[in-house]
Structures are given as C-alpha cells and as structure tokens.
Amino acid sequence: MTPTRILVLNSGSSSVKYQLIDMADGTRLATGLAERIGEETSALHHRPLGTGGEERRREERLADHDAALAAIGEQLDADGMGLESPQLAAIGHRVVHGGLRFTEPTLIDDAVLKEIERLVPVAPLHNPANITGIRTAQRVRPDLPQVAVFDTAFHSAMPEHAARYAIDVETADAHRVRRYGFHGTSHAYVSRRAARLLERDPAQLNLIVLHLGNGASASAVSGGRCVDTSMGLTPLEGLVMGTRSGDIDPAVVFHLRRVAGMDVDAVDELLNKRSGLVGLCGENDMRVIRRRIDEGDEAARLAFDIYIHRLKKYIGAYYAVLGRVDAVVFTAGVGENSAPVREAAVAGLEELGLAVDGELNARGGDVPRLISPEYARVKVAVVPTDEELEIAQQTYALVTAR
Numbered sequence: 526m527t528p529t530r531i532l533v534l535n536s537g538s539s540s541v542k543y544q545l546i547d548m549a550d551g552t553r554l555a556t557g558l559a560e561r562i563g564e565e566t567s568a569l570h571h572r573p574l575g576t577g578g579e580e581r582r583r584e585e586r587l588a589d590h591d592a593a594l595a596a597i598g599e600q601l602d603a604d605g606m607g608l609e610s611p612q613l614a615a616i617g618h619r620v621v622h623g624g625l626r627f628t629e630p631t632l633i634d635d636a637v638l639k640e641i642e643r644l645v646p647v648a649p650l651h652n653p654a655n656i657t658g659i660r661t662a663q664r665v666r667p668d669l670p671q672v673a674v675f676d677t678a679f680h681s682a683m684p685e686h687a688a689r690y691a692i693d694v695e696t697a698d699a700h701r702v703r704r705y706g707f708h709g710t711s712h713a714y715v716s717r718r719a720a721r722l723l724e725r726d727p728a729q730l731n732l733i734v735l736h737l738g739n740g741a742s743a744s745a746v747s748g749g750r751c752v753d754t755s756m757g758l759t760p761l762e763g764l765v766m767g768t769r770s771g772d773i774d775p776a777v778v779f780h781l782r783r784v785a786g787m788d789v790d791a792v793d794e795l796l797n798k799r800s801g802l803v804g805l806c807g808e809n810d811m812r813v814i815r816r817r818i819d820e821g822d823e824a825a826r827l828a829f830d831i832y833i834h835r836l837k838k839y840i841g842a843y844y845a846v847l848g849r850v851d852a853v854v855f856t857a858g859v860g861e862n863s864a865p866v867r868e869a870a871v872a873g874l875e876e877l878g879l880a881v882d883g884e885l886n887a888r889g890g891d892v893p894r895l896i897s898p899e900y901a902r903v904k905v906a907v908v909p910t911d912e913e914l915e916i917a918q919q920t921y922a923l924v925t926a927r
C-alpha cells in the first residue's frame with residue numbers, strides 16, 4: 526500500500542508544534558505541542574486522535590529542540606505512529622527564512638540544507654530550530670522525503686516598491702537586504718479560508734490579515750497575492766510582539782552602541798528577546814496581561830495600549846495600500862482568543878466602515894466566524910490558522926507529483 530501519512534514539524538523559537546495527518550482522507554491522527562523549550566518548566570501535550578486515546582500531558586524539562594523532538598518521537602511511538610512507521614509518506618518542515626532562493630515547497634537535500642543554514646543570521650531565533658528538526662528526522666528516516674515549506678514563500682510575490690528598503694541599491698543587492706516577510710503559510714491559508722467564510726471569490730477580495738501569536742505580523746492581500754507585510758529582512762520588523770520590539774528607529778542601535786556601549790549582539794538580544802510585551806511589562810502572555818490590567822496594573826495597561834496603537838497603525842496603512850478593504854481577519858494565539866485585542870484594534874474605525882459586535886466578539890470557539898455587525902461595510906472575522914495542515918498539503922502535493 527502506498528503510504529499516505531504526513532508528519533509536520535513546526536519548530537518555533539521555543540516550541541515545536543506537530544501533526545500527523547493521513548492525506549488519503551484528511552484524518553488528523555495526532556497533534557501536539559512541546560513548549561517552553563530550554564526553560565525550567567517545559568511541557569509536552571500530545572493528543573492521539575487516531576486511536577481515540579486520552580490527551581497526555583508531560584511536565585519535564587526539555588533542555589533543547591533535540592530533547593523536544595525525542596520526547597515527541599516517544600509519544601508517537603507509544604501509539605505505533607512514530608517516525609519508523611511504514612505508513613509515513615514524508616515529513617514536512619516549517620522553515621522560517623527561505624531567502625530569495627526558495628519560493629516554493631522544496632525537497633530537502635544537502636545543498637538545500639546548506640542554504641537554510643546560510644540564512645541563520647536573518648532568522649536567528651527560527652532557522653536553527655528548523656534545522657534541528659530536519660536533521661533529527663533525517664537521522665531516523667534517511668529513506669523518507671523531507672520537504673521544507675517556507676514562511677517567506679507567500680510574500681515573494683510582493684511588488685518591489687513594498688519589498689525594497691529605501692537604502693543604497695548596490696549595498697542592498699550585494700547583501701540581499703530587502704523585506705522578505707514571514708508567517709506566509711498562515712497568511713496564505715487564512716486568506717483562502719476567509720474567502721470561503723465570506724462566500725467570495727479569493728481573486729476579488731482585498732484583505733488585511735493580522736497574525737497575532739508570539740511573533741506577530743500583518744499583511745495586505747489583494748486577489749490572493751500579498752502586496753505588503755509588516756515583517757522585513759528578519760521577523761523583527763513591524764508589530765509589537767511577545768518579546769520583539771517590531772518597528773523602531775534604526776538609530777536606536779547606533780545610540781545604544783555609542784552611549785550605552787552595547788555591542789551589536791547585545792542590542793540584537795535586547796530587541797529580539799527583551800522587548801515587545803515582555804520588555805514593557807515583564808510578561809508576554811496576553812491572558813496574563815489582561816488579568817493584570819483588571820487588577821489595575823499600570824505597566825500591563827501601557828504595554829497593551831502600545832500593542833494596540835501599533836496594530837491600528839498597520840490597519841490604517843494597509844487600508845490605504847489596498848484602497849478598498851473587504852475584511853480584516855484575526856488569527857493565531859492572540860488573534861483567535863483575545864476579544865479585548867480585537868475590540869480595541871478596531872475601536873474608533875467606524876468611519877472606515879469597521880466595527881465589531883460585542884456579543885459575537887465575546888463568543889469563543891475554534892471555527893472561522895464573523896464578528897462584525899450586519900451593517901458593517903468592512904467585515905471583521907476570526908479565522909483559526911492551521912500552518913500544519915497547509916504544510917502537510919503542500920508536502921503531500923510535492924511528493925505525490927514526483
């Protein structure tokens with residue numbers, strides 16, 4: 526029997542999400558998440574959907590991505606669905622930075638892996654974790670096709686006027702300094718899913734997609750094509766994130782060098798790991814921030830306000846870029862779950878045709894849904910992202926076409 530199962534590894538900076546999907550009928554056999562990798566209290570949640578077994582949760586320290594992948598392998602093995610399984614057709618890997626070279630799902634060989642390694646300096650929190658996932662999978666199953674699906678791919682069609690920075694062209698070209706954009710797999714999946722929710726032809730739709738997770742990015746999508754996005758050369762530009770500053774005057778870097786004596790690595794660490802919500806109030810989980818606001822915490826309030834202010838600026842900017850907007854779509858951990866963030870981001874934008882219905886917004890759920898009132902000219906929607914499903918589909922399409 527031809528194997529039809531795809532294992533997807535979405536290795537993030539401090540987590541690994543995974544799914545095992547049977548592409549013959551789309552059944553999800555297992556899903557899981559290893560989180561807080563490298564911290565004192567890591568955890569692994571595993572849901573063996575295929576066997577109808579109980580959800581399992583293990584609290585144990587996962588020192589690094591290798592340890593996390595070993596623990597995930599054990600969980601899958603326990604249900605007879607491990608990496609050794611003959612039913613596996615391929616392994617699909619999320620790879621964050623694909624540079625200029627990778628704009629399509631790509632079968633991984635030594636040369637491809639080398640290029641992904643070369644891109645580590647422009648995705649320092651992500652590409653190393655992606656590489657660990659690839660190497661581990663290759664070690665256990667050298668016979669299986671391993672496919673890389675790149676976060677940057679969807680944005681590679683951005684027009685030059687959005688992709689280029691206004692700096693000396695020769696310097697920019699010599700060092701491939703330009704805006705690449707990230708979370709593309711999510712932006713692409715969510716735009717297509719939103720078109721279905723709106724019962725509209727994707728080719729006719731103008732959307733603003735807000736992917737608000739730990740990393741966060743906005744994109745302007747016209748007729749299914751990305752025309753602008755908030756992340757740039759690296760996943761540091763744009764929105765305020767869990768630990769990243771997003772947009773900042775680049776002169777802050779020179780200033781900290783000259784006045785505070787910080788070297789480039791220290792500033793890099795500051796902007797990527799000690800900024801954003803964590804830098805502002807010591808906490809990056811939006812649930813905790815909301816709780817602290819309810820208790821009267823001023824730092825949490827200001828962090829929230831700065832987060833929302835930046836988000837609003839991007840909604841306004843992309844509205845202008847698109848000219849006409851059919852819908853604003855919220856996705857990822859914060860976008861899917863935080864009603865206060867959605868409400869605040871859209872508040873005061875009635876003149877732009879944007880509004881949120883309080884009751885619809887407050888209703889939870891994990892299905893795509895509209896949260897704008899009937900009369901709103903621009904729809905507001907929540908569409909749960911599914912990067913793993915998208916990666917599985919692209920991986921399966923590539924290996925079956927071989």
Ligand SMILES: Nc1ncnc2c1ncn2[C@@H]1O[C@H](COP(=O)(O)OP(=O)(O)O)[C@@H](O)[C@H]1O
Nearest residue numbers: 537738739740809810811812857858859862863
């Ligand atoms: N119920 C919730 N309410 C508000 N925010 C939430 C909720 N659940 C998750 N989040 C936020 O989502 C973030 C994680 O989002 P996710 O998309 O999983 O991020 P990543 O893929 O970057 O790890 C958490 O840090 C937290 O801030």
Ligand SMILES: CC(=O)OP(=O)(O)O
Nearest residue numbers: 537707738739740760
């Ligand atoms: C590119 C990026 O920021 O990814 P994540 O949100 O998973 O950190």
Ligand SMILES: [Mg+2]
Nearest residue numbers: 537738739740
């Ligand atoms: Mg993510």
